[in-house]
């Protein structure tokens with residue numbers, strides 16, 4: 001790949017982020033893991049950015065059918081070193097409310113059917129997730145959101161469920177007792193796969209609803225109403241964060257494989 005083709009920063013977004021890059025060129029790639037979601041290459045402040053819409057352009061890929069490995073591998077192949085992701089979540093913590101912006105610092109994986117590793121064979125690889133999200137990008141997202149005047153929750157445990165159904169009230173109560181504060185269906189295995197390829201990854205989430213059993217019903221209409229209001233704020237944070245992201249990485253993510261293997 002020519003150096004001028006290299007794209008070091010990626011945004012992974014859900015539905016509603018289609019226009020984030022303005023003018024962008026679509027890139028279709030194949031990977032050993034299958035076809036990723038379409039990638040769009042554009043610019044923010046002269047930096048080349050790739051946008052990946054994980055649900056596809058028309059919200060046609062449900063959370064449990066997203067090809068997470070193909071998506072992350074495609075980003076890796078075009079030279080991406082840092083991923084700024086965003087996810088819609090339901091709030092389990094009663095102090096959170098719809099419209100809130102949350103930057104999780106930890107996660108619990110309750111997915112059931114997803115392949116969560118690139119390392120199915122030797123060398124056996126155990127990636128360290130003591131610090132599950134990139135500390136440098138988390139800090140930047142929090143500081144940027146605050147600078148723009150948005151209220152942001154700077155810590156939360158995210159639980160990822162398989163979907164596509166929402167959770168039952170009993171499941172949400174269980175997650176609450178386990179210390180989980182927000183729930184979503186797409187944050188994992190993205191974060192883990194990115195770490196395995198030594199890419200930085202952090203997510204800025206927005207609360208689209210209170211989780212099941214806390215509010216009476218969950219409807220697509222209500223969730224999209226909340227999302228419509230908050231998505232422009234998230235886009236603003238992502239764009240401003242990328243403008244100030246230092247060129248050199250100052251975090252341990254780039255060396256994630258260094259101590260991950262025996263022998």
Ligand code: HPA
Pocket residue numbers: 088089090091161166167183184185208209210211212218
């Ligand atoms: N549960 C799971 N995923 C979600 C929710 C929820 O309540 N809201 C947005 N994504």
